[in-house]
Amino acid sequence: MSTSLFDLTGKRALITGSSQGIGFALAKGLAAAGAAIVLNGRDIGKLEQAAMDLREAGAIVDVLSFDVTDHATVKAAVDDFEATTGAIDILVNNAGMQHRTALEDFPADAFERLLQTNIASVFNVGQACAKQMMKRKAGKIVNIASVQTALARPGIAPYTATKGAVANLTKGMATDWAQYGLNCNALAPGYFDTPLNAALVADPEFSTWLAKRTPAGRWGNVDELVGACIFLTSDASTFVNGHCLYVDGGITASL
Numbered sequence: 001m002s003t004s005l006f007d008l009t010g011k012r013a014l015i016t017g018s019s020q021g022i023g024f025a026l027a028k029g030l031a032a033a034g035a036a037i038v039l040n041g042r043d044i045g046k047l048e049q050a051a052m053d054l055r056e057a058g059a060i061v062d063v064l065s066f067d068v069t070d071h072a073t074v075k076a077a078v079d080d081f082e083a084t085t086g087a088i089d090i091l092v093n094n095a096g097m098q099h100r101t102a103l104e105d106f107p108a109d110a111f112e113r114l115l116q117t118n119i120a121s122v123f124n125v126g127q128a129c130a131k132q133m134m135k136r137k138a139g140k141i142v143n144i145a146s147v148q149t150a151l152a153r154p155g156i157a158p159y160t161a162t163k164g165a166v167a168n169l170t171k172g173m174a175t176d177w178a179q180y181g182l183n184c185n186a187l188a189p190g191y192f193d194t195p196l197n198a199a200l201v202a203d204p205e206f207s208t209w210l211a212k213r214t215p216a217g218r219w220g221n222v223d224e225l226v227g228a229c230i231f232l233t234s235d236a237s238t239f240v241n242g243h244c245l246y247v248d249g250g251i252t253a254s255l
Helices: 021-032 044-056 071-084 108-136 157-180 195-201 204-213 222-233
Strands: 012-015 036-039 061-063 090-093 139-144 182-189 244-247
Touching (some): 044 061, 108 157, 108 182, 139 222, 157 182
Parallel strands (some): 036 061
């Protein structure tokens, strides 16, 4: 009984930005829990390679390439997939980007790209999938937030703003859509060794600072996000809604 609560067999999960890093790790983890996977991204070559890797491990995989920042394109892609292939039971809004510049010099165009990629995408894909889920009175949406949802660091103020917005949009999704049987929550990673953080991982000074600042004393491994994501996308979390789950080695708990 206890393990069956986490079984995703018979479910299909769309993960945006899933050709590498956290998105790919979550896709691999949800597949291992039984879910069929829909990979998303803009680089079709990287997506096809990721799909091949998952299929070699026994996963059922579709590839759905669309730009998460284009509302009309997202809706058309999701509606067409639902009509021709089948239901999307789980959505993981993972697509995101980073741009590091002091706030007083932050380029306006970079700020706009962050808004579109990190927060408008959550609205676009969330709305498209939710409209289909609402018809079935069931669905799981997990939005990828960040340790920066709660904390700021120099040089990434706009990124911090977008991730704070992700948490509040998640609360709004839960408030509007829980009545239709949807569970909408956020998963907030701390500092993980990913391509997005490659420059920081390669910086000995930053890594030393991070080890001292994080109670766990190290960078996170992307596989350590899988359990939390399975929890939020499975029957184990049927009464969890509007929550932001931090997986950060204790960094948000400690001064």
